[in-house]
Amino acid sequence: MDGTLDKAPLSRAERHPEKAHRPDNPIPRKPDWIRVRAPNSPEYAETKRLMRQYGLATVCEEAACPNIGECWKQKHATFMIMGETCTRACAFCNVATGKPGALNPHEPANIAEAVGKLGLGHVVVTSVDRDDLDDGGAGHFAAVINALHQSAPKTTVEVLTPDFMRKPGAIETVVAARPDVFNHNLETVPRLYPTIRPGARYFTSLRLLSRVKEIDAAMFTKSGLMVGLGETREEILQVMDDLRAADVDFLTIGQYLQPTPKHAALDRFWTPAEFSELAAHARAKGFLMVSSSPLTRSSYHAGDDFARLRAARAAQLKT
Protein backbone atom coordinates (compact mmCIF):
# COMPACT_ATOMS: atom_id res chain seq x y z
CA MET A 1 0.00 0.00 0.00
CA ASP A 2 1.30 3.43 -0.87
CA GLY A 3 -1.25 6.17 -0.28
CA THR A 4 -0.68 9.36 -2.25
CA LEU A 5 -3.86 11.40 -1.97
CA ASP A 6 -3.80 12.57 1.61
CA LYS A 7 -3.50 16.27 0.86
CA ALA A 8 -5.46 19.50 1.22
CA PRO A 9 -8.35 19.92 -1.25
CA LEU A 10 -7.75 22.36 -4.13
CA SER A 11 -9.72 25.59 -4.37
CA ARG A 12 -12.20 26.01 -7.22
CA ALA A 13 -9.78 28.25 -9.15
CA GLU A 14 -6.97 25.73 -8.66
CA ARG A 15 -9.15 22.86 -9.86
CA HIS A 16 -10.26 24.67 -13.01
CA PRO A 17 -7.73 27.37 -13.96
CA GLU A 18 -8.92 27.28 -17.59
CA LYS A 19 -12.45 28.25 -16.49
CA ALA A 20 -11.47 31.11 -14.18
CA HIS A 21 -11.96 33.82 -16.85
CA ARG A 22 -15.41 32.61 -17.87
CA PRO A 23 -18.52 34.56 -16.95
CA ASP A 24 -20.60 33.14 -14.12
CA ASN A 25 -23.62 31.01 -15.05
CA PRO A 26 -25.98 31.08 -12.07
CA ILE A 27 -26.81 27.57 -10.83
CA PRO A 28 -30.57 27.00 -11.04
CA ARG A 29 -32.46 25.62 -8.06
CA LYS A 30 -32.96 21.87 -8.33
CA PRO A 31 -36.50 20.53 -8.76
CA ASP A 32 -37.99 18.20 -6.13
CA TRP A 33 -37.12 15.06 -8.08
CA ILE A 34 -33.37 15.80 -7.87
CA ARG A 35 -33.11 16.08 -4.11
CA VAL A 36 -30.78 13.59 -2.40
CA ARG A 37 -29.99 12.74 1.22
CA ALA A 38 -26.87 14.07 2.93
CA PRO A 39 -24.12 11.44 3.10
CA ASN A 40 -23.89 10.59 6.80
CA SER A 41 -24.18 6.82 7.29
CA PRO A 42 -21.47 4.83 9.15
CA GLU A 43 -20.91 2.82 5.94
CA TYR A 44 -20.26 6.09 4.06
CA ALA A 45 -17.66 7.04 6.66
CA GLU A 46 -16.05 3.59 6.45
CA THR A 47 -15.87 3.72 2.62
CA LYS A 48 -14.25 7.15 2.84
CA ARG A 49 -11.75 5.93 5.41
CA LEU A 50 -10.76 2.99 3.20
CA MET A 51 -10.23 5.26 0.19
CA ARG A 52 -7.92 7.51 2.22
CA GLN A 53 -6.12 4.51 3.74
CA TYR A 54 -5.24 3.15 0.31
CA GLY A 55 -4.61 6.57 -1.24
CA LEU A 56 -7.32 6.03 -3.85
CA ALA A 57 -9.37 8.59 -5.74
CA THR A 58 -13.02 8.10 -6.64
CA VAL A 59 -15.08 9.77 -9.31
CA CYS A 60 -17.87 9.83 -6.73
CA GLU A 61 -15.97 12.55 -4.85
CA GLU A 62 -14.08 14.21 -7.69
CA ALA A 63 -17.18 14.65 -9.85
CA ALA A 64 -19.28 15.65 -6.81
CA CYS A 65 -21.78 12.92 -7.65
CA PRO A 66 -25.21 13.47 -6.07
CA ASN A 67 -25.58 9.73 -5.37
CA ILE A 68 -22.58 9.40 -3.09
CA GLY A 69 -24.65 9.05 0.10
CA GLU A 70 -26.69 6.19 -1.35
CA CYS A 71 -23.83 4.40 -3.16
CA TRP A 72 -21.28 4.61 -0.37
CA LYS A 73 -23.85 3.42 2.17
CA GLN A 74 -23.67 0.17 0.17
CA LYS A 75 -19.88 0.55 -0.17
CA HIS A 76 -20.22 0.98 -3.93
CA ALA A 77 -17.43 3.35 -4.90
CA THR A 78 -16.16 3.99 -8.44
CA PHE A 79 -12.39 4.16 -8.55
CA MET A 80 -10.72 6.90 -10.54
CA ILE A 81 -7.22 5.81 -11.53
CA MET A 82 -4.09 7.61 -12.73
CA GLY A 83 -4.46 10.58 -10.40
CA GLU A 84 -6.95 13.34 -9.74
CA THR A 85 -5.82 15.71 -12.48
CA CYS A 86 -7.17 15.47 -16.03
CA THR A 87 -5.43 16.67 -19.20
CA ARG A 88 -8.78 17.71 -20.75
CA ALA A 89 -11.07 20.54 -19.72
CA CYS A 90 -14.63 19.47 -20.49
CA ALA A 91 -17.16 22.20 -19.73
CA PHE A 92 -19.44 19.92 -17.69
CA CYS A 93 -16.90 18.10 -15.55
CA ASN A 94 -15.84 18.84 -11.98
CA VAL A 95 -12.59 16.82 -12.13
CA ALA A 96 -9.55 19.11 -11.80
CA THR A 97 -7.66 20.09 -14.98
CA GLY A 98 -3.88 20.45 -15.20
CA LYS A 99 -0.62 18.61 -15.59
CA PRO A 100 -0.92 15.20 -13.93
CA GLY A 101 1.83 13.53 -11.93
CA ALA A 102 3.55 10.18 -12.50
CA LEU A 103 1.51 6.99 -12.33
CA ASN A 104 1.48 5.20 -8.98
CA PRO A 105 2.78 1.67 -9.65
CA HIS A 106 1.11 0.49 -6.42
CA GLU A 107 -2.34 1.62 -7.52
CA PRO A 108 -3.47 -1.70 -9.13
CA ALA A 109 -2.60 -3.63 -5.95
CA ASN A 110 -4.17 -0.97 -3.73
CA ILE A 111 -7.43 -1.08 -5.68
CA ALA A 112 -7.48 -4.88 -5.57
CA GLU A 113 -6.99 -4.78 -1.80
CA ALA A 114 -9.63 -2.10 -1.26
CA VAL A 115 -12.14 -4.04 -3.41
CA GLY A 116 -11.53 -7.08 -1.19
CA LYS A 117 -12.14 -5.01 1.95
CA LEU A 118 -15.30 -3.47 0.48
CA GLY A 119 -16.50 -6.92 -0.59
CA LEU A 120 -17.55 -5.78 -4.05
CA GLY A 121 -19.07 -8.32 -6.44
CA HIS A 122 -18.84 -5.81 -9.29
CA VAL A 123 -16.37 -2.96 -9.53
CA VAL A 124 -16.29 0.08 -11.80
CA VAL A 125 -12.94 1.63 -12.66
CA THR A 126 -12.66 4.92 -14.50
CA SER A 127 -9.85 7.43 -14.96
CA VAL A 128 -8.89 10.94 -15.78
CA ASP A 129 -7.77 11.58 -19.38
CA ARG A 130 -4.04 11.03 -19.68
CA ASP A 131 -3.19 12.48 -23.10
CA ASP A 132 0.37 12.98 -21.76
CA LEU A 133 1.05 9.22 -21.69
CA ASP A 134 2.14 7.35 -24.81
CA ASP A 135 -0.66 4.80 -24.44
CA GLY A 136 -3.19 7.19 -22.86
CA GLY A 137 -3.05 5.05 -19.71
CA ALA A 138 -4.30 1.86 -21.41
CA GLY A 139 -1.51 -0.21 -19.87
CA HIS A 140 -2.41 1.03 -16.39
CA PHE A 141 -6.08 0.14 -16.97
CA ALA A 142 -4.93 -3.35 -18.00
CA ALA A 143 -2.76 -3.62 -14.88
CA VAL A 144 -5.73 -2.73 -12.64
CA ILE A 145 -8.01 -5.22 -14.42
CA ASN A 146 -5.35 -7.95 -14.11
CA ALA A 147 -4.82 -7.22 -10.41
CA LEU A 148 -8.57 -7.47 -9.82
CA HIS A 149 -8.88 -10.71 -11.78
CA GLN A 150 -6.04 -12.18 -9.75
CA SER A 151 -7.14 -11.12 -6.29
CA ALA A 152 -10.92 -11.35 -6.74
CA PRO A 153 -11.65 -13.73 -9.64
CA LYS A 154 -15.39 -13.72 -8.90
CA THR A 155 -15.66 -9.94 -8.96
CA THR A 156 -16.81 -8.64 -12.33
CA VAL A 157 -14.97 -5.61 -13.70
CA GLU A 158 -16.41 -2.67 -15.59
CA VAL A 159 -14.14 -0.02 -17.09
CA LEU A 160 -15.21 3.47 -18.08
CA THR A 161 -12.38 4.75 -20.23
CA PRO A 162 -11.26 7.95 -21.93
CA ASP A 163 -11.33 8.03 -25.75
CA PHE A 164 -7.59 7.20 -26.14
CA MET A 165 -7.47 9.62 -29.06
CA ARG A 166 -4.31 9.30 -31.15
CA LYS A 167 -2.99 6.39 -29.01
CA PRO A 168 -2.67 3.41 -31.37
CA GLY A 169 -3.18 0.03 -29.72
CA ALA A 170 -4.75 1.46 -26.56
CA ILE A 171 -8.24 0.01 -27.03
CA GLU A 172 -6.74 -3.38 -27.91
CA THR A 173 -4.64 -3.32 -24.72
CA VAL A 174 -7.68 -2.74 -22.49
CA VAL A 175 -9.86 -5.32 -24.30
CA ALA A 176 -7.05 -7.91 -24.04
CA ALA A 177 -7.21 -7.59 -20.23
CA ARG A 178 -10.83 -8.83 -20.48
CA PRO A 179 -13.01 -6.46 -18.49
CA ASP A 180 -16.62 -7.68 -18.29
CA VAL A 181 -18.02 -4.34 -19.44
CA PHE A 182 -16.30 -1.72 -21.59
CA ASN A 183 -17.94 1.65 -21.09
CA HIS A 184 -17.15 4.87 -22.85
CA ASN A 185 -19.52 7.79 -22.52
CA LEU A 186 -20.52 9.93 -25.50
CA GLU A 187 -21.79 12.42 -22.87
CA THR A 188 -23.68 14.68 -25.28
CA VAL A 189 -24.91 15.14 -28.84
CA PRO A 190 -22.40 15.88 -31.63
CA ARG A 191 -23.55 19.51 -32.12
CA LEU A 192 -22.48 20.35 -28.55
CA TYR A 193 -19.04 18.72 -28.67
CA PRO A 194 -17.10 21.90 -29.55
CA THR A 195 -18.39 23.65 -26.43
CA ILE A 196 -18.99 20.76 -24.00
CA ARG A 197 -16.20 18.28 -24.88
CA PRO A 198 -13.79 20.52 -26.81
CA GLY A 199 -10.88 18.07 -26.60
CA ALA A 200 -12.93 15.13 -27.88
CA ARG A 201 -14.46 14.09 -31.21
CA TYR A 202 -17.90 12.49 -31.42
CA PHE A 203 -16.91 10.00 -34.11
CA THR A 204 -13.70 9.03 -32.28
CA SER A 205 -15.81 8.06 -29.26
CA LEU A 206 -18.31 6.19 -31.40
CA ARG A 207 -15.50 4.42 -33.23
CA LEU A 208 -13.97 3.31 -29.91
CA LEU A 209 -17.21 1.57 -29.00
CA SER A 210 -17.55 -0.22 -32.32
CA ARG A 211 -13.86 -1.20 -32.22
CA VAL A 212 -14.35 -2.97 -28.88
CA LYS A 213 -17.05 -5.14 -30.49
CA GLU A 214 -14.86 -5.81 -33.52
CA ILE A 215 -12.11 -7.15 -31.27
CA ASP A 216 -14.40 -9.11 -28.95
CA ALA A 217 -18.02 -9.47 -30.04
CA ALA A 218 -18.96 -11.01 -26.66
CA MET A 219 -17.73 -8.09 -24.56
CA PHE A 220 -20.55 -5.95 -23.18
CA THR A 221 -20.35 -2.32 -24.27
CA LYS A 222 -22.01 0.59 -22.57
CA SER A 223 -22.28 4.34 -23.11
CA GLY A 224 -23.90 7.29 -21.40
CA LEU A 225 -25.47 10.65 -22.12
CA MET A 226 -26.22 13.68 -19.98
CA VAL A 227 -29.25 15.77 -20.82
CA GLY A 228 -29.91 19.37 -19.83
CA LEU A 229 -27.15 21.00 -21.86
CA GLY A 230 -29.34 22.32 -24.67
CA GLU A 231 -29.71 19.16 -26.75
CA THR A 232 -33.02 18.35 -28.47
CA ARG A 233 -35.03 15.16 -28.23
CA GLU A 234 -34.42 14.48 -31.94
CA GLU A 235 -30.66 14.81 -31.46
CA ILE A 236 -30.76 12.28 -28.62
CA LEU A 237 -32.75 9.83 -30.74
CA GLN A 238 -30.11 10.18 -33.48
CA VAL A 239 -27.33 9.45 -30.95
CA MET A 240 -29.24 6.33 -29.90
CA ASP A 241 -29.28 5.20 -33.53
CA ASP A 242 -25.54 5.87 -33.82
CA LEU A 243 -24.89 3.80 -30.68
CA ARG A 244 -27.00 0.93 -31.96
CA ALA A 245 -25.09 1.05 -35.25
CA ALA A 246 -21.94 0.63 -33.09
CA ASP A 247 -23.67 -2.38 -31.47
CA VAL A 248 -23.63 -0.85 -27.97
CA ASP A 249 -25.55 -2.98 -25.46
CA PHE A 250 -26.32 -0.64 -22.57
CA LEU A 251 -27.31 3.02 -22.56
CA THR A 252 -27.44 5.28 -19.51
CA ILE A 253 -29.08 8.71 -19.55
CA GLY A 254 -28.97 11.15 -16.63
CA GLN A 255 -29.53 14.81 -15.85
CA TYR A 256 -26.57 17.22 -16.14
CA LEU A 257 -26.03 19.09 -12.87
CA GLN A 258 -23.89 22.20 -13.06
CA PRO A 259 -21.00 21.80 -10.59
CA THR A 260 -20.05 25.51 -10.30
CA PRO A 261 -21.02 28.85 -11.89
CA LYS A 262 -17.96 28.54 -14.15
CA HIS A 263 -19.16 25.30 -15.74
CA ALA A 264 -21.47 24.95 -18.75
CA ALA A 265 -24.84 26.54 -18.08
CA LEU A 266 -27.65 24.16 -17.29
CA ASP A 267 -30.25 24.59 -20.03
CA ARG A 268 -33.13 22.79 -18.34
CA PHE A 269 -34.16 19.93 -16.09
CA TRP A 270 -35.73 17.06 -18.01
CA THR A 271 -38.71 15.64 -16.13
CA PRO A 272 -38.92 12.04 -14.87
CA ALA A 273 -41.64 11.42 -17.47
CA GLU A 274 -39.29 12.58 -20.24
CA PHE A 275 -36.57 10.24 -18.96
CA SER A 276 -39.08 7.38 -19.10
CA GLU A 277 -39.99 8.33 -22.63
CA LEU A 278 -36.32 8.34 -23.67
CA ALA A 279 -35.93 4.90 -22.06
CA ALA A 280 -38.89 3.56 -24.05
CA HIS A 281 -37.35 4.87 -27.28
CA ALA A 282 -33.98 3.34 -26.43
CA ARG A 283 -35.50 -0.05 -25.67
CA ALA A 284 -37.45 0.07 -28.94
CA LYS A 285 -34.20 0.75 -30.77
CA GLY A 286 -32.76 -2.50 -29.44
CA PHE A 287 -30.48 -1.73 -26.48
CA LEU A 288 -30.22 -4.77 -24.22
CA MET A 289 -30.34 -2.52 -21.15
CA VAL A 290 -31.37 1.07 -20.57
CA SER A 291 -31.12 3.14 -17.42
CA SER A 292 -32.68 6.57 -17.80
CA SER A 293 -33.60 8.76 -14.84
CA PRO A 294 -32.60 12.16 -13.49
CA LEU A 295 -30.02 10.65 -11.12
CA THR A 296 -28.71 7.95 -13.43
CA ARG A 297 -24.93 7.98 -13.73
CA SER A 298 -22.70 5.51 -15.60
CA SER A 299 -21.85 3.65 -12.44
CA TYR A 300 -25.13 4.07 -10.56
CA HIS A 301 -26.41 0.61 -9.54
CA ALA A 302 -23.80 -0.81 -11.93
CA GLY A 303 -23.62 -4.19 -10.19
CA ASP A 304 -27.38 -4.86 -10.29
CA ASP A 305 -27.55 -3.56 -13.84
CA PHE A 306 -24.72 -5.85 -14.93
CA ALA A 307 -26.67 -8.85 -13.62
CA ARG A 308 -29.69 -7.68 -15.63
CA LEU A 309 -27.52 -7.10 -18.69
CA ARG A 310 -26.21 -10.66 -18.56
CA ALA A 311 -29.72 -12.03 -18.05
CA ALA A 312 -31.01 -9.98 -21.00
CA ARG A 313 -28.33 -11.39 -23.29
CA ALA A 314 -29.00 -14.94 -22.10
CA ALA A 315 -32.72 -14.47 -22.78
CA GLN A 316 -31.99 -13.03 -26.23
CA LEU A 317 -29.74 -15.97 -27.12
CA LYS A 318 -32.52 -18.40 -26.22
CA THR A 319 -35.00 -16.84 -28.65
Ligand code: SF4
Ligand atom coordinates in the same frame (compact mmCIF):
# COMPACT_ATOMS: atom_id res chain seq x y z
S1 SF4 B 1 -23.40 6.92 -9.11
FE1 SF4 B 1 -21.29 6.24 -9.53
S2 SF4 B 1 -20.04 8.07 -9.30
FE2 SF4 B 1 -22.01 8.48 -8.29
S3 SF4 B 1 -21.65 7.93 -6.16
FE3 SF4 B 1 -22.55 6.13 -7.20
S4 SF4 B 1 -20.76 4.92 -7.79
FE4 SF4 B 1 -20.01 6.97 -7.33
